[in-house]
Amino acid sequence: MAESSSNPAPPPPADVPAEGGEDAASTSKKAAKKAEAKAKKEAEKARRAAERAQAAGPSGAGAQAEDLATDNYGQETHETKLSPDVVEINLKTLGDEHVGKTVELRAWIQNARMQGAKMAFVELREEGNWTIQGVIAANAEGTISRQMVKYVGGINPESFVVVEATVEKPLEPVKSCKVSNYELHIKKCFVHAAAPAALGLTLAAANRPIANFSDEEPALEEGVEKLTVESAIPAASMLTHLDNIVMHKRAPVQQAIADIRIEVKDLFRSYLKNLGFKEFEPPCLIGAASEGGSNVFRLPYFEKEAFLAQSPQFYKQFEIAGGRKRVFCIAPVFRAENSNTPRHMTEFTGLDLEMEIKRDYTEVLHTLEGVLLHIFRGIKERCAEEVELVRSVYPSEDFLLPEPGKEVRLTFAEGQKLLREEGPEEYHNVSDDEDMSTPQEKALGALIKKKFNTDFYVLDKFPESARPFYAKEDPTNPKVTNAYDFFMRGQEILSGGQRINDPVELEARLRRKGMDPSSQGIKEYVQVFKDAGVPAHGGGGIGLDRVVAWYLNLPSVHLAAYYPRTPKRLLP
Numbered sequence: 001m002a003e004s005s006s007n008p009a010p011p012p013p014a015d016v017p018a019e020g021g022e023d024a025a026s027t028s029k030k031a032a033k034k035a036e037a038k039a040k041k042e043a044e045k046a047r048r049a050a051e052r053a054q055a056a057g058p059s060g061a062g063a064q065a066e067d068l069a070t071d072n073y074g075q076e077t078h079e080t081k082l083s084p085d086v087v088e089i090n091l092k093t094l095g096d097e098h099v100g101k102t103v104e105l106r107a108w109i110q111n112a113r114m115q116g117a118k119m120a121f122v123e124l125r126e127e128g129n130w131t132i133q134g135v136i137a138a139n140a141e142g143t144i145s146r147q148m149v150k151y152v153g154g155i156n157p158e159s160f161v162v163v164e165a166t167v168e169k170p171l172e173p174v175k176s177c178k179v180s181n182y183e184l185h186i187k188k189c190f191v192h193a194a195a196p197a198a199l200g201l202t203l204a205a206a207n208r209p210i211a212n213f214s215d216e217e218p219a220l221e222e223g224v225e226k227l228t229v230e231s232a233i234p235a236a237s238m239l240t241h242l243d244n245i246v247m248h249k250r251a252p253v254q255q256a257i258a259d260i261r262i263e264v265k266d267l268f269r270s271y272l273k274n275l276g277f278k279e280f281e282p283p284c285l286i287g288a289a290s291e292g293g294s295n296v297f298r299l300p301y302f303e304k305e306a307f308l309a310q311s312p313q314f315y316k317q318f319e320i321a322g323g324r325k326r327v328f329c330i331a332p333v334f335r336a337e338n339s340n341t342p343r344h345m346t347e348f349t350g351l352d353l354e355m356e357i358k359r360d361y362t363e364v365l366h367t368l369e370g371v372l373l374h375i376f377r378g379i380k381e382r383c384a385e386e387v388e389l390v391r392s393v394y395p396s397e398d399f400l401l402p403e404p405g406k407e408v409r410l411t412f413a414e415g416q417k418l419l420r421e422e423g424p425e426e427y428h429n430v431s432d433d434e435d436m437s438t439p440q441e442k443a444l445g446a447l448i449k450k451k452f453n454t455d456f457y458v459l460d461k462f463p464e465s466a467r468p469f470y471a472k473e474d475p476t477n478p479k480v481t482n483a484y485d486f487f488m489r490g491q492e493i494l495s496g497g498q499r500i501n502d503p504v505e506l507e508a509r510l511r512r513k514g515m516d517p518s519s520q521g522i523k524e525y526v527q528v529f530k531d532a533g534v535p536a537h538g539g540g541g542i543g544l545d546r547v548v549a550w551y552l553n554l555p556s557v558h559l560a561a562y563y564p565r566t567p568k569r570l571l572p
């Protein structure tokens with residue numbers, strides 16, 4: 001908050017004359033002199049104030065020498081009081097029934113400006129982009145003084161204030177605010193928590209599309225901020241956003257993305273619970289690298305070493321082995337991959353499920369397809385406003401869904417054939433036995449969109465070489481597995497498939513993959529299937545961050561995470 005020269009001043013200390021005693025006479029003389037000097041000073045002050053009032057003219061309501069409004073504004077203290085009949089409101093539920101009522105709003109100052117000496121306008125913001133215009137005008141009675149108007153008009157943006165006001169209908173809708181049909185006529189305004197005069201990142205800049213996602217400091221000449229053609233408001237880099245995490249989070253676009261993310265989790269959870277799935281929590285700290293490989297974070301664990309879970313895969317299966325038929329979990333996943341791409345983070349949130357297979361692994365595939373379609377339809381239904389808000393910053397086309405009953409499921413080989421026959425030149429020789437590269441996947445996504453008018457599809461029957469040791473081979477063609485990936489706008493968002501539940505078959509496949517069935521971590525995994533009969537089962541892992549990002553067609557998955565973790569970024 002800017003220290004205002006017209007801040008209400010504490011009352012001057014009372015002059016208390018000394019009480020009787022030996023020096024009482026001289027003391028009272030001194031006191032009289034002091035009082036005389038004080039009276040002179042007061043008289044001079046009053047004369048100057050009268051002069052000022054006269055100069056301001058007869059209507060100079062706020063120019064009174066004495067500020068009668070000091071109880072109505074300033075820094076909030078324990079003595080700050082609002083009127084007893086005040087009604088607490090929030091902007092989302094403000095309605096005609098509030099018009100004329102005295103209300104309390106606790107909000108951030110988004111903007112404050114003076115309109116002449118006696119009037120000021122403020123934009124007050126609750127969460128997201130819920131804003132309302134506040135007006136304050138000096139009155140003849142002096143309960144709203146000029147000093148008060150100046151104080152309110154000078155509050156630093158992003159300060160948190162407590163306002164008492166009457167709700168009025170403006171003459172014309174206030175286009176700049178989300179709540180456009182009402183405005184607040186401010187009677188009291190207290191700063192609860194002041195923002196500094198200069199913000200590291202303004203709200204307007206935080207709400208612009210991010211200019212640069214590099215984890216490196218931009219070169220000096222590039223500048224952290226660059227002016228774009230469409231807007232005079234400078235866009236900032238992801239680094240600046242993360243260095244100013246508070247303003248990054250206050251940006252309505254970020255809150256809209258977060259709100260969509262919350263709904264996606266909720267849609268996932270509620271759909272599966274309705275189908276009888278049980279939720280569980282897998283551990284993040286594990287004693288052996290679950291899926292092997294180099295992309296595992298290691299950390300000291302007392303005298304030993306621990307690892308951060310690369311996936312809840314084994315634990316989902318342990319739940320099935322442990323007597324559950326259908327389980328799901330929502331948990332962090334850690335990958336020590338030095339992948340500096342818009343698709344990767346070192347920590348992301350996995351939406352995972354695992355279920356018993358009764359007849360055929362496509363039961364799992366269809367369940368996963370069902371939950372994702374439910375999520376996509378749910379976003380459209382529940383988050384229309386948030387999606388619009390995100391689009392105003394990051395434009396995107398509607399996410400196209402297949403018509404019910406016309407879901408697109410191609411085998412990996414069919415996908416490769418499509419690329420060979422109709423894809424770009426460089427993919428005319430792709431093989432059915434080799435995994436796809438990311439550009440290849442994107443090219444296939446474009447072809448599928450053109451052919452089937454959908455942004456969502458499944459590729460099934462991945463080659464054996466492209467899947468981990470626990471993937472079940474197709475009994476009719478061991479060159480491929482009962483495993484699939486799901487795609488949104490040509491980018492992978494899910495991997496899954498049937499798992500091997502027979503320990504003999506599992507050990508054989510481990511050996512074929514060049515792995516030792518008796519190695520630490522693997523031995524214990526295989527033992528689970530020896531300990532008791534485990535039914536056929538399968539599942540899949542969905543990357544929550546990618547679902548949100550690709551649905552909205554964001555330029556990077558980092559925007560969908562609350563606190564993105566990348567190889568170079570661990571703060572905040």
Ligand code: ATP
Nearest residue numbers: 335343344345346348492493494495541542543546
């Ligand atoms: P990619 O090939 O894109 O690196 P992956 O094959 O390693 O992904 P899986 O191990 O199958 O991915 O993980 C399942 C899902 O988790 C992916 O489909 C994706 O949605 C998400 N995911 C995987 N790795 C990351 C990551 N580093 N950052 C964000 N999400 C990820």
